[in-house]
Amino acid sequence: MSGGTRSTFRRLISAGTWIVLFALVAATSVWGGFALSYRFPGGRGAGTTAAAVWALASLAVLALICLRRRRIPSLFVYGLLFVALLVWWNTVKPSNTRDWADEVGQMTTGTVVGNRVDLHNVRNFHWRTEADYDVAWEDRSYQLDQVVSVDLLLSYWSSPAIAHTLISFGFSDGRFVTYSVEIRKERGEAFSEIGGFFKQFETSVIAADERDIVLLRTNIRKEDVYLYRINMPAAAIRSLFLAYVEKTNELAAEPSFYNTVTANCTTIVYQMVARIVDGLPIDYRLLFSGYLPDYIATVGGFTPGFDLTQLRAGGAISRRGQEAGDTPEFSKAIRVGVPGIGG
Known part of the structure; x- marks a missing residue:
């Protein structure tokens, strides 16, 4: 050279x-x-x-x-x-003691005593509008051997790629309790995808009555909501239910920041399910949660015998929820015609 x-x-x-x-x-x-x-x-x-x-x-x-x-x-x-x-x-730490918005004002926790699970601070608001509601947090007891079903709900409000994920457990006595991973907003705060990367929000896992957390989306916010019955053995359903109880107790004891990618409403659910279902693959659809049904179908998570078109058409519940209104029959009404449930 x-x-x-x-x-x-x-x-x-x-x-x-x-x-x-x-x-x-x-x-x-x-x-x-x-x-x-x-x-x-x-x-x-x-x-x-x-x-x-x-x-x-x-x-x-x-x-x-x-x-x-x-x-x-x-x-x-x-x-x-x-x-x-x-x-x-690194000195910016999460907290459980801020001036929280009413809908995340309490932390759900649970106590397991033998076959009985006592949930504390189950949300049961009565919504007239997003700004007009009755605040109600309740203690409820469930029998673990009566957990018979688990449903996935996806609520869309803007893009087909983005949806909020909720998991609802059904019991043989006809009751349902729905878990939702939420940002724990301070009073007056609004959600920000960018803020979710920069420690703006703590994470909250709320247990709620369906007439609160699902009706809020179908009837008040008028979001596009879909319900899918998950095909999961009874023992795995109970394990997932207990995983939610454990997660809420962890967050109540030690707060954690929400993250738009790594700790959101879908990835936290995946982490809990992956502890129960071996070999569950990581996939881009876990981030773009609007496409989650396609992912679940790929891993065989839905009731067999239905394609995605049938599952989506039968699982569209917004109109059913609006027609049912705030009544004791709300949970039953939104499940009419859902593949794998019937009735």
């Missing part, structure tokens, strides 16, 4: 290194800006200000890299600032 070729090669290596460093600063500066915006102490105004200051500092470093001026000192200072940011980020 000639001297000129070696010189050119070194310049290319040097240029490539600075391109990588530029990209690294750009990526970490974006992450840092969002982190400060959503979690800096003092509210969103203080967070916005902190994020703006961070953005200006990051832009200054990027400009110096492009202009080839004081690159090493500026990168050293940026590195120190980013380490400080990471140290602060």
Whole structure:
């Protein structure tokens, strides 16, 4: 290799290194800006200000890299600032003591005594509108050997790819209790997909009456809701029910942050089911929960003898819920014609 070729090669290596460093600063500066915006102490105004200051500092470093001026000192200072940011980020901890919105104001917990499961703080709101409702949290008891069914409910409100996942357990006495993994919003907060990446919300697992948590979606929010009967052995259904009891107790004892990808309403359910069903594959449809029925059909989780078109058509429950209204027959009415249930 000639001297000129070696010189050119070194310049290319040097240029490539600075391109990588530029990209690294750009990526970490974006992450840092969002982190400060959503979690800096003092509210969103203080967070916005902190994020703006961070953005200006990051832009200054990027400009110096492009202009080839004081690159090493500026990168050293940026590195120190980013380490400080990471140290602060690790001090942001979840809490169970905030001014919570009414619908997540309590934590469901459970006590298992032999065959009896006592659930504490089962939500049973009566909804007239999203802003007008009666608050009710109840203690309920269930017999473990009377858990006879498990249903998946998916509630769509915007995109076919995104749905909220609920799991409803049925008992031989005709009762149902529905579990929902929710963001634990503070009073006045609204859901944010981006905020879900940046510790904006704690995780809450709510147990609720179907006339509360399902009716809210079918009748009040007018969402597009589908119900599917899951084909699962009785022992596995009981294990899943107990897994929910265990999960609620864990969150009551030690709070955890919600995450839009890794700890959401579908992935947490998957983690519990995977403890019961060996070899359950990880799939992109666990993230795009609107496509979850196709995934479950692939792994043989639905009542055999029905294709997805039949399952979806028979499982569309919004109209049935609206026709039934807030009556004791709500759970029975929404299941009429659902494949695998009948009636």
